[in-house]
Amino acid sequence: MPIKIAENVFWIGVFDWKLRVFHGIATPKGGTYNSYLVLGDEGALIDTVYEPFFEEYRQKIMGITDLGKVRHLIVNHAEPDHSSSIKKIIDINPEIKVHCTVRCKEFLEAMGVKGNFVVVKDGDTLNLGGKTLRFVEVPMLHWPETMWTFLEEDKVLFSCDMFGSQVISSTMVAEDVTDIEAHAKRYFALIFRPLSTMVLKGLEKCEKLAPSIICPSHGPVWRDVRRITDLYRRWSTSPERNKVLILYSSIWHDVEKMAKAIAEGVASTGAEVVLKDVEELSYNGWADLLAEGMEAKGIALGSLTILGGIFPQLLYATSLLRLVKAKGKLGLSFGAYGWGPGITRKLDDELRALEAPPFRNGIEVRFSPTERDLQACREAGRELGNKVMGVS
């Protein structure tokens, strides 16, 4: 069923209940592709949905108005989750005017869309008769061609991917989802943290518009605008908390024992500790790792030695963590070897590449840690925890 957002403004998106991974984000509760319908004297669709859901989408529109008579389609973003139904809409309604930025038109044409394009620029408006849409160019939020659409009379900002989350709420109200911030954070960490400079510019534009409602392209609608914009400001500038992320790979549980001993040491200082075996990535997607990495002030990396180097899955994880674009974190390396030492030197290089330089020599054991080794891990963990807590 469509959901009313404001007078003559409707959410007409779809729920993808079976979605489990989106852009590498684990989506245990499914996800949404949001589209909106604004009705003045003339009607306008804001974005479309992922094409496999077209029939459900079409029926939803037809429940409100005749799709064949809708005059305008606003395309904020050319990525297929929003644009892949455009061809089908044009098949039904060849006269529909497709409003988008010049770059978006280029992208859509490259995707084979042939339509009645109207190229719009930042600040342009479209008068629907009683409803006025203003276009706001926001390059790199999420792609170079992206724009937002602002409905002036009702102060509704259609913000495309920004301020989104991937979670289903039947009411489409963010406040109805108890863990909405966790969903928004995971989505932000993967999609927008690498673009945080542009996010800050977007926040300035958002502040000037002063919307009362934010309607993103994924997940529920925000009526508490301040809540999500404050979170975006914090996550883009200084998301770090007193947290240590311990990320390790272990086959025979030796490195795991070290990781747990470090965790004990960190926890004894009162700092928050997150322990992750890289194998978890296979089950939980990347975004949990990135969200934790974004917030961690300390990162401990541990690996067994395989063919003289770091376990490949850990290297995969650190290459993802680079997307976090960390600043000023602290690192600690630990690992095990059988034939030749040197694993922690390699891990230290990874930590430096993550902007989390090691604050001390790594802890390296041959085959299995002794009780003395584990005590050294606890102490190193305590030292890292204290630094993260600002104690030393």
Ligand SMILES: [Fe+2]
């Ligand atoms: Fe996107």
Ligand SMILES: [Fe+2]
């Ligand atoms: Fe999207």
